[in-house]
Amino acid sequence: MSKTEIVSIFTKKTLGLTLVLSAAAMAFAQEKAGVSGMIVNKKNLPVPYASVTFTNKANKSLSDAVLTDEKGQYKLQLAPGDYDITVEAIDYKKSIINKNITGPGNIGALSIEPEASSTLDGKTQELQGVVITASATKPYKVELDKKTYDPSQDIVSKGGNLQDVLTNVPSVSVDTDGTVSMRGNSNVKFLINGKPSSLLGIDDGANALQSIPADQIERIEVITNPSSKFEASGTAGILNIILKKNKKTGFNGSVTGTLGYLPQTSLNTNLSWRKGKFTWFLNGGGGYRESKNTSRTDAWFNSGINKETHNESISKSKNDNYNTSAGLTYDISDKTSVNASGTVRTFDSDNKGNINYFDYPFTGGSIFRLRASNGTGNNLAFQGDFGLDHKFDDNGQNLSLSLSLQRNRSNNDSNIYDTREDIFQLQDLVNQNTVNKSIIAKADYELPIGENSKIEAGYRLDSNINDYSNQVMQSTVLSPALAYLDKYTYNANYKEMFNAFYVQFKSKIGKLGYQIGLRDELSKVDVDYLNREGAAVNKSKNYNNLFPSVFLSYEIAKDNQFLINYSRRIDRPRSFFLIPNPNYSDNQNIFDGNIDLNPSYVDSYEIGYSISKKNFTINPTLYYRHSTDDVKMLVYDQDVTSKDASGVPQTLTTFHTKPINLGNDDRYGLDLNFNWDATKWLKFLGNVDLFGYKTTGVYFDPTIMNEPTSFEGKGFSTRARLTSTFKIDKTFSFQLQGFYRGGQKTQSIDRKDMYALSLGASKTIWKGNGTISFNIQDIFNTRSMRSTAYGPNYTRDNYMQWQPRQFALSLTYRFKQGEKIDQPKKKKDINSNAAGDDQQGGPM
Known part of the structure; x- marks a missing residue:
């Protein structure tokens, strides 16, 4: 792509949208x-x-x-x-x-004059339960119930997106294919402002993470062991993404533009206006981004037809995304307020890929195949949120009501062309259309009892409907006319309804704080499936589960305490996993659904220690998780024989991947997080996770007729991240970020280690109203995943790089008329959470 094309995309597709938003907002200025x-x-x-x-x-x-x-x-x-x-x-x-x-x-x-109880010199003295705190300047904070990460000081991800930010969050890892995990577990529950959101699409794909700009993220809450107040899904924990809603008086805002390579452009704005009883915010923008994905697979087969195969896949994509969010809060009185907000997000992509297959039978000769794919996709999401907050008194008796209506439509088309020795073999036309509709209603009530105790109770309703429509047409050298692949052409409807009730009691006895909670979730899942072969599935599943949680804390001294907690959680199968034949994009790599897949359950224990001083914070945590009916991916191969144009039989080896309930999974480890202001010009933010794992179970291999196969995988691994920030002067800083993930080995797969180094620099300009930033992601181009898989009759090496080295330059301009009016009068109640929605607390 030429420089002229990049500038054209930047100006035509994103500049106009942001200028319109900015001009509309400036009309309010006086x-x-x-x-x-x-x-x-x-x-x-x-x-x-x-x-x-x-x-x-x-x-x-x-x-x-x-x-x-x-x-x-x-x-x-x-x-x-x-x-x-x-x-x-x-x-x-x-x-x-x-x-x-x-x-x-x-x-x-x-x-002003001091109160009678103040010290004689006029300085504020510490009162019981009252501590004056300045605005948070640390990028990472440890709170009793969660860890909070502030991306505003993350120079490396400036101008990036949510996926870029998550790669730098302590206790969180992002694989090369965009999979997000916490402490080695990828069953992470994502929330936006405390609720599941259509902004993240269906099944939280990597594309959705790339469509939320980093500039619109206020903070990320890492909740490794949620309490009963949270929904129970997500066995790894919860990532709560809090988007910006400015709380400053007058008219305030910022605009950020970014240019980078691989070609990327973006322009985003955050605007707010607060006067009297009204507060509104308007965020919006868009961007263009190119991606390149490379994967290579080498396999050796030692049964049936002995051979070795090699393939290389290189795919390139072009993505456009636009988003607009607007919201309004009206204070009916000092104790009652209502709010409403709406969001629209679009994501469009064009994808081109080539897969080269080289088959070498041990009997001699070689076979070359080329599979070329052209695809397009578009995603359109709407979300409307409404809420009411009421304070019954000034003692903390509160009621919060909220309603969220969401709709997400995703459409993807692929045209796949397959040749063998440059001779046409087949063509596949694939259309996948999915529509998701969700309703989330919540009620949360808080009742203080005395000075140290509180009761919390609430109700939540989740209603989700997914409609799947999948069409696959194919023409071959023997049947040139396009015809449906009946097995993979289907309509499916997935419905789930969750009703949840929770109650929590929090109190404190001396230095010992405690919280006990219980959540009851009633779940109903219905799957209706019918393909063109006539295969029909109509299945209902009902669950009623109790999820207790216990939190204990003991305060050794100020900002120095021990933390112990326990919770039970559930991992419900994704809707996509329950569809018998969910997709078809490659006749050599097929994903099979499993209608009989059941939820897995986890009991999670943590013992932590936290000490927070002016210049450093240290938080080591020992954890143990025991999962039952743990879901793993079963990979097996099958040989399919067909005839070419000359009538000569040819054998094609197909790999199948299928989710199964394998057995028990145990994970234990030490998760150490710290930040240290070594000097006025040098700061460190680090995370080290040392963990062991053991998985045991029995499964039925489809290649071995109904004979159970025992499985055991165990090992020990390491993940580490270190961010060093160097402050050259008051206006200029730069960062170095290093990442390392140790290898993991089980009975069936050996995953190699991975590491990467990134650089960022930031300069404040225009008397503090502007910032110019530059970053390089993966300086040495080493962030790739390498693994070896072992099957009963094959060995397969795999290499994958989701995105090569890239760099970006961004410019931010801030304009404001007022300052924050929220005075930190008291130390934050450790039971509360600023997001105010579906939030958990610990003991007081």
Whole structure:
């Protein structure tokens, strides 16, 4: 692709959308004057993080508020007029001062008096359960119930997407094919703002992760052992992606543009406006990205027809994605608010791939086959969210109601052309269409009991419907006319309904905190399937399971505590796995569904220790998980004989992959996370996961007639990640990120180790309103997956690289009229979560 084409894509496809959004939002801005000042105590010492509210006497809509910084200073934009200035801070008396603002300038220092219980020097003293905390500056925080990652300080993923960000999150790994895992387990449950979301598509594919811009992510919550308040699915844990919703007064926003190679362009904007009782946000943008996937397979067969085969697959794709989100919050009163938001996301792709097959029978000679594929895909997702939050009193008795309506439509077409020794063999036309409709309704209630206890209870309804339509047509050298492959042409309907109830009790006795919870989930799954052969399946499955959780904490000292927890969870089969013949894209590699697949269950235990100081945080955790009916992928081969154009028989070896309930899986290990500000110019963020695994079970190999085969796989492996941030000066920093994943070996597969190194640099410009960033992903082009699989009659080596080395340059511009008005008056309740939806807590 030429530079002219890249610029054309950038300007035509993304610039227009963002400029329209920005222009619409700028209409709300008003002419104001820059006002600054300072809050001090009676000893003329600065008062940090005080709340300063300017109330316009003539027009309440012109009122505004701001927090002082660590030096007691503040800045904001105000329209000229008479104002009542209200100053509030912990351990200080509330102060109200009248002031006339005539124009821009500094209004001087305002003095406030300490409360009677404060120390004589005016400094804030620590009260029981009350700690003043500054805004979080660490990229990684350990909380009792979760770990929180802030991607804003991740220079390497600037201008990237959710998948790029996840590669740098502690305790999380992203394989070369886009598979996300936590502590070696890929059964991860994704949430967007606390709920399953159509933004992630159906079955959380890698393409969906690439369609959410990194610039729209506020933080990522890593929840390895969720409590009963969360839905029970996801045996590895939960990744909660919190998207940006600005809480600043006035008009605020940012625009980020990115150019990179392999060719990629993007332009995204985040806008917000807050006045009086109304708050709205508008996020949107789009991008173009090219990808290149390379895989090679070498197989040796020692039974039947002895031979060796080699194939190489290179596929390239071009992706366009656009997204727009808008939301509004209205404060009916000081205690009641309603909110509504909507999201639209599109994802379009063009894919071209070639697979070269080389077969070498041991009897001599060779056979060359070429399989070329052209495909297109498009995905359209809608989501509407509605909510009501009500505070019954100021003691923490709250009720939250929410409703989410979602729809996702995915359509994919493939044209596959197969030749043998340059002679036409067959053509496949494949069309896959899937429509998902979801309704999620929730009610959460909190009731404090005294100062140290709380009861939480709630209800949740999940209704999901997936409609699958699959058509496969084929023409061969012997049958030139296109005809349906009846086995793979089908319609299927998948329905699931979950009703969940939970209750939790939290309390504290001295330094010991505890939480006990119980969740009951009633699940009903219906599958209706019919293909052109007439094979029909109509099956219903019902589950009713209890999921307890227990959390304990013991505070040794301030910011120094032991954590112990237990939870039980479920892994329900994906809808895709239950369809008998879900897809057909390659006649040598076929995925078979399993209608008899059952859920697997896991009991998860953790013992952790957390110490957090000004310059460092250390969080080692010992964990153990025991899974029953664990789902594994069974791979087996079959020889299929057909005739070519000359009537000569030819044998084709086909590999089949099928999910099965194998047996028990045990995982144990040490997960160590840390961040360390070594000096003012050097910071480290690291994660080391040392884990062992053992899987045992019995399965029936389709190639061995109804004879059970025992399986046992065990071993030990390592995963590690280290990010080093170097601050050259106040405006310039760069990062080095290293990643290593140790090899894993079982009875049937030997996966080699993998490592990669990435670089990023960031420079603040335009007096702090702009940032320019540059990054290189996988500097040495080493991020690839290599493995060897062993079967009863074959050995197969595999190599895969999902994306080669790439680099990107991004520019961000920020514009603002106000500051945050949320004052951190109290230490955050460890039972709460800012996402406010389906969130868990630990003991108080």
